[in-house]
Amino acid sequence: MRVLVADSFDSSGLDALAKAGCTVTYRPQAKDQALVNEVAAAAPDVLIVRSTKVPEAVLAAGPLKLVVRAGAGYNTIDVAAASRLGIYVSNCPGKNSIAVAELAFALIAALDRRIADNVADLRAGVWNKGEYGKARGLFGRTLGLIGLGGIGSAMVPRAQAFGMPVVAWSRSLTDERAAALGITRLGSPTEVAEQADVVSVHLALNGETRGLLGADFFAAMRDGAFFVNTSRGEVIDQPALAAAVRDKGLRAGLDVFADEPSGGQAEFHPAIVDLPGVYGTHHIGASTDQAQQAIADEAVRIVRVFAETGTVPNVVNLARHTPATCTVVIRHLDRPGVLAATLDAISLAGLNVQEMENVVFEGGEAAVARINVEGSPQAAVVEAIRVHDNVLDVQVIGL
Ligand SMILES: NC(=O)c1ccc[n+]([C@@H]2O[C@H](COP(=O)([O-])OP(=O)(O)OC[C@H]3O[C@@H](n4cnc5c(N)ncnc54)[C@H](O)[C@@H]3O)[C@@H](O)[C@H]2O)c1
Numbered sequence: 001m002r003v004l005v006a007d008s009f010d011s012s013g014l015d016a017l018a019k020a021g022c023t024v025t026y027r028p029q030a031k032d033q034a035l036v037n038e039v040a041a042a043a044p045d046v047l048i049v050r051s052t053k054v055p056e057a058v059l060a061a062g063p064l065k066l067v068v069r070a071g072a073g074y075n076t077i078d079v080a081a082a083s084r085l086g087i088y089v090s091n092c093p094g095k096n097s098i099a100v101a102e103l104a105f106a107l108i109a110a111l112d113r114r115i116a117d118n119v120a121d122l123r124a125g126v127w128n129k130g131e132y133g134k135a136r137g138l139f140g141r142t143l144g145l146i147g148l149g150g151i152g153s154a155m156v157p158r159a160q161a162f163g164m165p166v167v168a169w170s171r172s173l174t175d176e177r178a179a180a181l182g183i184t185r186l187g188s189p190t191e192v193a194e195q196a197d198v199v200s201v202h203l204a205l206n207g208e209t210r211g212l213l214g215a216d217f218f219a220a221m222r223d224g225a226f227f228v229n230t231s232r233g234e235v236i237d238q239p240a241l242a243a244a245v246r247d248k249g250l251r252a253g254l255d256v257f258a259d260e261p262s263g264g265q266a267e268f269h270p271a272i273v274d275l276p277g278v279y280g281t282h283h284i285g286a287s288t289d290q291a292q293q294a295i296a297d298e299a300v301r302i303v304r305v306f307a308e309t310g311t312v313p314n315v316v317n318l319a320r321h322t323p324a325t326c327t328v329v330i331r332h333l334d335r336p337g338v339l340a341a342t343l344d345a346i347s348l349a350g351l352n353v354q355e356m357e358n359v360v361f362e363g364g365e366a367a368v369a370r371i372n373v374e375g376s377p378q379a380a381v382v383e384a385i386r387v388h389d390n391v392l393d394v395q396v397i398g399l
Pocket residue numbers: 071072073074093094096097100147148149150151152170171172202203204205206208209230231232255256283284285286287
């Protein structure tokens with residue numbers, strides 16, 4: 001299996017891929033047209049990336065079968081194009097959650113004590129205990145979480161260790177899960193904004209979450225509250241946040257920015273980072289040795305399973321629902337030609353097969369095929385399948 005790795009990747013992962021028999025091309029700097037050229041030249045089966053953008057031109061440049069996002073968020077991959085081209089997209093869910101939660105807490109503590117300003121003043125020869133001695137402290141202040149997936153969940157025990165009550169909004173959070181976690185479930189992001197002293201955002205970026213937190217959300221936040229975003233810059237309306245920083249004394253810790261560079265070094269100067277009270281970091285949430293090792297292990301596991309079984313762990317772009325309207329269940333003797341004849345009958349009837357499986361009973365004498373089709377097989381089609389010498393029984397179940 002040929003694997004192109006187009007981002008920095010833990011060396012243990014490169015070694016493990018080679019040990020698994022993969023031919024590995026490592027091009028951590030390949031971006032844009034250079035990446036298109038690398039895919040065309042290396043003809044990889046698998047592309048592994050971190051934040052490197054994977055547009056349709058990259059997907060179409062070679063015989064790719066699988067793109068592995070060595071991380072959590074896959075918004076930088078044109079998933080719709082991958083789906084059209086029949087290319088799997090997988091990610092490594094949960095493997096960097098602790099690292100990101102650690103950074104979010106580092107930002108929260110840094111905002112409270114204004115650590116970055118402390119450091120800058122001291123380096124400039126200014127001693128100012130009078131000013132920097134004014135901090136409210138975190139104990140007893142409420143943390144509001146928006147999104148309670150891998151990272152949001154990792155925030156909860158950390159907040160509890162700091163003595164911070166937690167309120168949260170997440171589309172799938174139930175009262176039962178909230179009670180089990182020892183947190184309070186709220187009904188909307190705005191309610192979180194109203195009730196929290198510190199808000200931390202942990203949403204995936206997609207069509208529904210882009211720009212989700214705008215002027216109304218920041219208007220609902222408490223004066224002087226803290227806002228931390230380690231998810232994606234595009235989830236928030238950055239000018240609205242900047243206005244809230246200026247007008248109501250919000251402090252913000254931002255690890256991610258709209259239109260940030262996808263590589264390790266570049267010119268980049270978003271206006272918001274110049275505001276007093278805003279601490280920006282360089283999209284480093286996942287960048288700990290521990291997290292990158294765990295990510296590499298998972299990316300290698302995905303490639304190995306794919307190479308060894310043809311199935312792919314953690315796929316994010318399989319259809320959740322197909323247009324199938326019924327399942328044709330064929331109990332048959334496990335002989336060559338049964339499935340071919342069945343599919344011929346289905347095809348001749350103009351029915352479109354959506355999904356299928358065939359399971360074999362112990363001993364290998366008999367098997368059952370389940371074929372989900374779009375459309376209703378007429379009695380004649382069912383009979384055409386049933387008359388095959390090795391078919392025992394045919395049943396049609398509506399979906
Ligand atoms: N700063 C970093 O280095 C860093 C590292 C890892 C992840 N991230 C970002 O953080 C995000 C969250 O990571 P995670 O590991 O917790 O992912 P996750 O998939 O476990 O959680 C995603 C959360 O987003 C919510 N969500 C998704 N679509 C939604 C929608 N349409 N409406 C409402 N809620 C929706 C989910 O319900 C879930 O709560 C990632 O998608 C990624 O963008 C950043």
